[in-house]
Amino acid sequence: MTIAGTPAVATRTGRPLLGGRRLSLDWLGALPFLAYVGLFLLLPSAVVGVGAFFNADGSFTIDNYAHLSRSYVVKATLTTMTLSAVTALVGAALGALLAYAIVTGSRDGLLRRLAVSASGVLAQFGGVTLAFAFIASIGPAGLVYLFAQAHGLDYYARGIWLFDVFPGLALVYLYFQIPLMVLVFLPALDGIKPQWREATESLGGNTWHYWRRVAGPILFPSFLGAVLLLFANAFSAYATAQALINQGSPVLSQQIAGAISSEVGAAEPGFAKAIAIEMIVIVTIVTIGYSLLQRRTARWL
């Protein structure tokens, strides 16, 4: 209660209108945001979550959720989580290094401008285009492979690994994960002032001390946040996986697609919604885990 809200005076004689406290109108400012979150996040989630309790003819059922225990869905869940975690961690590590390299250069230099705009483009370069770019270049009929094969290097001699989740799909995912990391981590690195390093050195600290005690603790929360973003980015990707590995639907989003539409009559819309809810729950758990971890790390460091 600040300048405008000096209620104490009036309380003895006549009670103010709404109980002991004046109604704060601060929340009004958040209204557009809350409305947005409600309309575009909570409402659709609720519609999907409730819809999963009904089968095709509209009667109530919990089968759709029970079917999540089908072996191929469990397997897809594990594969998707592993794939997302690995590409998020590797992408974050490599992307952070790349971003650091960019930051150490001239701030308005050509290299930085080139690298940043290239990252902006590549971070959005996913889907069928990306998958087909890999197929057409290093794929089994691709230019690079045919050239390598002609020169005695048959890198598919033990199977076409490009069409496996590891390393094929993971490699393709890194192609948009690393640039995304560069984009989201660059501002954090820009916040690091050279004076801090000078201060560390004038106090007798070396490089290790600087990273361990100064830059590390400042950057770590944004690094974790970026890892989470990359995880969610990989977790929700669909078109890239679909174009590269059409058979077996190793990724959860593909399982949803398979359950939504089928020419052969295998569509289970309720089941698709149940898988969607499963994905929402997983991302929620990861997000909660992230915020807990971040609170802990703030204390450790």
Add this chain to the structure above:
Amino acid sequence: MRLGRVTRHLGLAVVAFVVVTACGSSSGGGSASCSETQAKTATSSSSCGGHDALVAAAKAEGKLNVIALPRDWANYGAILDGFQAKYGIAITSDNPDGSSQDEVNAVQQLGTTSRAPDVLDVGMAVALANLSLFAPYKVETWGDILDSQKESTGLWFQDYGGFMSIGYDSAKVPAINSVDDLKGSAFKGKVALNGNPKQANAALNGVMMANLAAGGTLDDISKGVDFFHQLKQAGTFVPVQATTATVKNGTTPVVFDWDYLSAAHGKDVPSWKVFVPSNAILGGYYAQAINKSAPHPAAARLWEEYLYSDEGQNLWLKGLARPVRQAAMTKSGKVDAAAAAALPAVNGTPRFLSPDQATAAKNYVVAHWDAAIA
């Protein structure tokens, strides 16, 4: 006077003769007419006063609405033009690239309006699921259609289709003479399906064909799933969906697909060959149906007569699709021999999935496919 009577009799006889021959050639009464209510419920051209009456009624309507007929699919461009030129009936062709489900949705949404589609060309799964939307009708050439390829009252009747085949680039892999050849090392990393069998009909039939070749039956697709499991284990099966692009660039030099679709790859890859195994001839056909509330009932029925005439059937054949009357027309010599020769050769008896068998195959594939090729 006498002479006059004779000429009158003679004249009558000539008229009668002309009428009789006209009737004979057009298999119906020339003078009868077909009212709108008659046309709506007509289950054959004779219940609409005969072929000529049907033509007259259709011309009076003057219009026909068709839907989801791409001009480059099974030669529909030439068929649409041919019908318009022959009868002078204007055709409105809606949503040419739509799916079978889109056609049914249009019938339901447009109801009895004048924009509703008159006739449909749909996949079998969609046809069987929507019988209540169709009007029964038997074309004049009904007898040429096998009983297994039509609904007995004429709610739907198959029109054209083809056989499941293995298409391959003969410049990249050796010639294929049996499905088992694919287990050889020459096919490592080269075999693909057109889609995921849990979703795509062509892919499900591809698995079924492998199943038949491996000694399985139409009732049990498990041997087909095993076959692809073995291909996957051997590193032969490529999980990429075969498309025109992957065929063109060589990523999928061997593809399970309908022969009439596969043959079209020959345009991009001149060395493309299409093989239909004689021990596993699996047919797949589309079906025609007339909208129960067709805004142009006579034109709709005339369109079907045109499609199932020798002329219409040969036009489909020129589009590399196999018309349903092909066997009968081959026997009667009416088939376009040059167009028939352009199709991949097939020797043996074709088999067709019944609706129950298709459902059983689908259920097995949904439960086992992902694990089998993971």
